[in-house]
Amino acid sequence: MKYQIPKGLFDILPYSKESFKETFRWQYLESVIKKLMGDYNFEEIRVPIFEKTDLFLRGVGEITDIASKELYTFLDKAKRSMSLRPEGTASVMRAFIENNLSQEKKLHKLYYTGPMFRYDRPQKGRYRQHHQLGIEVIGEKSFEIDAEVIDMLITLFKRLEIKHFKLLINSIGDFETRTNYKKALLDFLKPNFENLSEESQARFDKNPMRILDSKDERDKKILKEVPSILDFLSSSAKKHFENLLNLLDKLDIKYEVDSKLVRGLDYYDDTVFEIISEKTGAQNSLGGGGRYNSLLKSLGGPDLPGIGFACGLERILQTMIEEDVYFPKKKGPFIYIIPIGEDAKEYAIILAKDLRHHKISVDIDLNAKKIQKSLSLADKLNAKNALILADNEMNQKVASFKNLEKREQNEIKFEDLKNFIKNKFYKL
Numbered sequence: 001m002k003y004q005i006p007k008g009l010f011d012i013l014p015y016s017k018e019s020f021k022e023t024f025r026w027q028y029l030e031s032v033i034k035k036l037m038g039d040y041n042f043e044e045i046r047v048p049i050f051e052k053t054d055l056f057l058r059g060v061g062e063i064t065d066i067a068s069k070e071l072y073t074f075l076d077k078a079k080r081s082m083s084l085r086p087e088g089t090a091s092v093m094r095a096f097i098e099n100n101l102s103q104e105k106k107l108h109k110l111y112y113t114g115p116m117f118r119y120d121r122p123q124k125g126r127y128r129q130h131h132q133l134g135i136e137v138i139g140e141k142s143f144e145i146d147a148e149v150i151d152m153l154i155t156l157f158k159r160l161e162i163k164h165f166k167l168l169i170n171s172i173g174d175f176e177t178r179t180n181y182k183k184a185l186l187d188f189l190k191p192n193f194e195n196l197s198e199e200s201q202a203r204f205d206k207n208p209m210r211i212l213d214s215k216d217e218r219d220k221k222i223l224k225e226v227p228s229i230l231d232f233l234s235s236s237a238k239k240h241f242e243n244l245l246n247l248l249d250k251l252d253i254k255y256e257v258d259s260k261l262v263r264g265l266d267y268y269d270d271t272v273f274e275i276i277s278e279k280t281g282a283q284n285s286l287g288g289g290g291r292y293n294s295l296l297k298s299l300g301g302p303d304l305p306g307i308g309f310a311c312g313l314e315r316i317l318q319t320m321i322e323e324d325v326y327f328p329k330k331k332g333p334f335i336y337i338i339p340i341g342e343d344a345k346e347y348a349i350i351l352a353k354d355l356r357h358h359k360i361s362v363d364i365d366l367n368a369k370k371i372q373k374s375l376s377l378a379d380k381l382n383a384k385n386a387l388i389l390a391d392n393e394m395n396q397k398v399a400s401f402k403n404l405e406k407r408e409q410n411e412i413k414f415e416d417l418k419n420f421i422k423n424k425f426y427k428l
């Protein structure tokens, strides 16, 4: 074929053999998200899909994989370096600063959904364009906000009826905590440097804390005895973390403290967390996030703390399908009209226009020849009812109205037809 979709991308389609690519599933997931955001009083923010490259280098952190290896960068016609967004947090912070949102109120609860772009090796659960739901809460440093954000994330998974997931949580403290910890970590790793994986050796100088979440078996073995960052927390970071865990207990939210959880972005302080699926394979992180207390300021904004998370919609849908959870049936038209013959077709078109004008969804089988064949098409489309207009019906000026769910049929005179259909529809 001449034109093929670029590697690592996929289409979302009305029908597909791969269930997670079916539009109606995305629409269901998006509707659950929208309801959840309303229930927690979050407001939507929409930011562009590309920004000046510098924002991501500064925002996400130059030494992270996302900024150093995975950015989709291009020069615009004026030779300015732009990048497709690899995540949403940096853009939301830029928009927050640029539009002076801090003047509006004290606490900001924002959410966004949309595509993100990372040039990575594609595999199941890892795409070059993926979609996220992200949230950011700006203006409050309390552990109660951390708990609310985590509660919202867990509630999303519960509402989607995903059962096999786990919440991992950790605290990486403040800058000072991490400086002290990095020193201890390097001291611990140095005697084992030769035995570390190549990737971890490369991270040793630049970003040693990322070695902690290495999936390499050699690294894992070495890391068994690694000092825990939790022993390095300042007293205020320790208190924040203890208070948070206490509150999660009270909210009956199950978690596992994982002192090796560091996350792949540079901006976090204190609380970090991740939801992992216990069903899907290697790409098992369904979502994650954490607190960032100095990101806004470092991007030239006000000195306000924040916390947020993002989850991958592809991975969520794949997990839902693997766990065989409930999806509402694809919605078809309220009426599928089956006209046989030219007169019937014209009648059907005029009737359809009138019904659609009354916001009743209608489709017509303009190629109808055999009633049985058209009825099975109606079933395939999940139509609720069929309206048959064959020769017999046209001669007698009656239509056969068939409820496809109950398999009931009524003969309705043309003069009563519109009212009959409207009554059926508005009684729903």
Ligand code: HAM
Pocket (backbone or CB within 6 Å): 086, 087, 088, 089, 118, 120, 125, 126, 127, 128, 129, 130, 131, 132, 134, 135, 136, 264, 265, 285, 286, 287, 288, 289, 290, 307, 308, 309, 310, 311, 312, 313, 314, 315
């Ligand atoms: P992240 O962990 O880089 O965090 O991405 C969030 C989620 O996006 C991941 O847990 C995963 O489900 C999904 N994801 C990431 N990369 C891919 C990919 N290549 N293919 C499919 N899914 C993917 C962030 O992006 C932060 N901005 C989260 C955040 C918001 N922290 C604070 N506020």
